[in-house]
Amino acid sequence: MIQIQRLEGFYWVARMGGYTRAVRAFPYPITQPGIYQQVKRLTEEVGVELFTRVGKDRMALTPAGRELYAFVAPFLEGLPHVARSLKTGERGGTLRIHASNLVLRHLLPPWLGRLRGARPDIQVRLFESAAPELARLRLGETDLLVDHLPELPHDVESREVGRVKGFIVLPRSHARARSRTVNLKQLEAEPFIGYGSDHHLLDLQLRALALHDVHPRQVHSADSAESILAFVAAGLGFSLVPSFQPEGPRAAGVVAWPLTRPRAEFPIHAVWLKSRQPAPLVAAAMSLAPVFER
Structure with a gap:
């Protein structure tokens, strides 16, 4: 079995191009012999x-030496970083x-901007999902869900990171666009624009309408x-949409009123699998998560 010390000596001679320079660069005291x-x-x-x-003191790698160096160098150069990460x-x-x-x-976007600034060593892969991907979380196919969950399962940890409110939206050209309030019953005869592929959100829309x-x-x-708002701006109908903005969605050609009866607010949770100690990457992300105040 090849000993690590021999690979280490080979690496420094190859990197420095000779034995004398390798002695000076070695991470601990060693002689040229x-x-x-x-x-x-x-x-x-x-x-x-x-x-x-x-x-006189110049050594060049042979083809076999170049092949070995290409294998050894990433391992030895990565060891200090691994040691630091294990300690911290x-x-x-x-x-x-x-x-x-x-x-x-x-x-x-602002959340991940803070994470990138604090931890450039963490790469983030984002996936859009029409409904909370709890099955993927349990199978280990994702690390963090950020969504509205009607119920929080017992096997996850969670933190509320935001809240969206429901708004009635009409075209700015609509006859009632300048009204202070809008009665949904007065809009019943008009076309309604609902979510097509997201049945969870469409169900929330229709349930809210049914309450009226x-x-x-x-x-x-x-x-x-965004597509719903474009349809509304084009005068194709009215809708109910969620928004993080207190005044409602901001879109050209659209006016919005908060849905007050019932008061439609939906918490947004960051969700990860429950464990004795959170995964380091999840813990890093949650340390910079938005602080939501009711």
Whole structure:
């Protein structure tokens, strides 16, 4: 079995291009004969020359030496970083986050900007999901969910990181656009624009309408809040949409009123699997999560 010390001697001679310079660069005290013996024994073990002399104290790698160096260098150069991360608990890597379209567009950008500034060693992969991906979380296929969950399961940890409110939206050209309040019952005969692919959000919309005894006769579908607002701005109908903005969604050609009866507010939670100690990447992200105040 090849000893690490022999690979270490080989690495420094290859990196510095000679034995004298390798002695000066070595991370601990060692003599030139000591390094020479490490390389000599490694050469005997692999059975092929690793260096060729090109000057008084200049050594060049042979083709076999270049192949070995390409394998050894990343390992030895990465060891100090691994040792530091084990000591401090700050381990880099890839953090996988599944979130709804609304969260991806409005909540996550400033949050992830803070994370990138504090921990550039953490890479983030974002995935849009139409509904909370609890199955993926339990299977280990994602690390963090950020979404509205009607119920929080017992096997997860969570923290509220935001809250969205429901708003009635009408075209700015609508006859009631300048009214202080809007009665949903007065809009029942008009087309309603609902979520098409996200059945969870469409169900919330229709339940809110039903509480006002409103049952739309015609429903158009759109795949996102932005698409719904574009349809409304075009005069194709009215809708109910969630927004992080206290005054409601800001879109050209659209006016908004808060849905006050019932008061429609939905908490947004960051959710991760329950464990004795949170995964380091999740803990790093949550340390910079938005602080939501009711």
